[in-house]
Amino acid sequence: MKNSVVKQKRMVTTAQKLSLGFGDLGYSLIANTFASYMLFFGNTVMGVSGTLMGIAIAIGTVWDAITDPIMGFISDNTRNNFFGRRHLYILIGTIGMVIVNILIWSVPMSLSPVLKMVWFMICIILLRTFTTMFQTPVAALSLDMSNDYNERANIQIVKSVFTILGILLPTLLIGVFQTDFYNEAGELVDGRFNPQGYLNFGYLTSACCVLFGIFMIICTYSHVPRLRELAKKDKASPISIKSTKKMFINFFGALKDKNFRGITIGYMVSMVSASILIAVGFNVFTFTFETTKFQMYMIMASLFIMTIAGQPFWMYISKKYDKRKAIIMGQSISFVGCLLLLLMFLIRKPLIELIHQGTWNALIMCPPLMLAGFGTGVLYSLPVAMIGDIVIVDKVKSGEDKTATYSGFLTFANKTGQAISNAVLGVMLDVIGFQEGSTTQTPEVAAGLGWVMCIGVILAVGAGIAIFSTCKLKRSEVQEALDALNKIENGEMSFEGESAEAK
Secondary structure: OHHHHHHHHHOOOHHHHHHHHHHHHHHHHHHHHHHHHHHHHHHHHOOOOHHHHHHHHHHHHHHHHHHHHHHHHHHHOOOEOOOEOOHHHHHHHHHHHHHHHHHHOOOOOOOOHHHHHHHHHHHHHHHHHHHHHHHHHHHHHHHHOOOOHHHHHHHHHHHHHHHHHHHHHHHHHHHHHOOOEEOOOOOEEOHHHOHHHHHHHHHHHHHHHHHHHHHHHHHHHHHHHHHHHHHOOOOOOOOOHHHHHHHHHHHHHHOOOHHHHHHHHHHHHHHHHHHHHHHHHHHHHHHHOOOOHHHHHHHHHHHHHHHHHOHHHHHHHHHHOOHHHHHHHHHHHHHHHHHHHHHHHHOHHHHHHHHHHOHHHHHHHHHHHHHHHHHHHHHHOHHHHHHHHHHHHHHHHHOOOOHHHHHHHHHHHHHHHHHHHHHHHHHHHHHOOOOOOOOOOOHHHHHHHHHHHHHHHHHHHHHHHHHHOOOOOOHHHHHHHHHHHHHHHOOOEOOOOOEOOOO
16 A cells, blocks of 8 residues: 555656646746857857857856756755755746846946956856756756656656757747847848847746746645655765765766766767857858848757657657667767758858748758757757666665756766857857957858858767767666665665565
């Protein structure tokens, strides 16, 4: 009878899965609008040099990378009677995100480039802090709620669909806010260079974030009592500077494990390709391929639509084979798309002429991005699920729940890669002679943008495939650990491996 009650409480309803998805959507609308447009906004719209913007974004991203595992460690070792280990931080993170998200797009045009850079840097650090307080506990909560191998992957698939929607919707909607305007010389200027459009869109994304975040907290709160009781069985570490230092030492020690290293480093390197494609892509389609605003958003939308469309396929592949094989297959497809994108760049002159002849002719550029998006979609769900599998195996051995800590380290690796790539991209923009704050660029700069994007994504995806291949975690190993954990939670066995009857 006791076991049946426990199993019933572990059920994750469709509404709860969707609420996790909506929570990720609210977060993703803010985080991905920032990731997609901040470099373009600061450099091209506000007139801050690429190097200064790269430094500001990199500093914020490094801060984000460091705080992710720290937040995970704090969440794992929190014992709050009302909020449990996750929900308090999720609530604080939601409120902080929506406030700073408005401030970051409100930088006064009258400030000097250096002061604008300082404004951006402070806001980025604050925004990254609150997004960490939200996303790291949410990632852990989504793994806490189920201990079934396939359902845990299914939850991540559902969440990833909404996360990618948070990338797609800004691409589809921000153009509505980017109304054309007249400059001081009386010339009509493309709405992509209108700073007010970004602020107005910030109001919308903040409203969605607070609404969806509260909805998720309410829907998932029913799991708090059960998770709070399970937390009492876990070994807890004191939250202190000494224990935090030890946590980072343990992380670098954990990198000696080929499975943890393969997933964490492979994810970091692979996601650099997405960072490059998004950060530089808007400049490439604006200046290199000379698309209109509508054409650019149509092309980028094809990337994100296919990322979403591929999620059921990757769920099927992970069930039929395993998560590792699905990741390698997805990245291989993405690699082919990147090669085709390079080919289109090399033959861009006739493509540009074709694009100029009709709005819908730009659809010819969609197939490479659709392939890249379809393959990249696997990165938004399965690496997180695999980290959850590694946590289960480790928990049975150590007795410690490191779900949020390990999830934080996965994000730490990802953000470290982003910080490096953003800093390099910012410098590269200056190296190729990109003119900040200008609505036009020279042919040499336009070509340089294309080379930076194409070569960057090809190298990142190729390296990611090689590193992911080193992971050898088997489904049978994870299932054995899950079975042992079920016995521990039901009181049939202890973390030391002894049965309850033997004790």
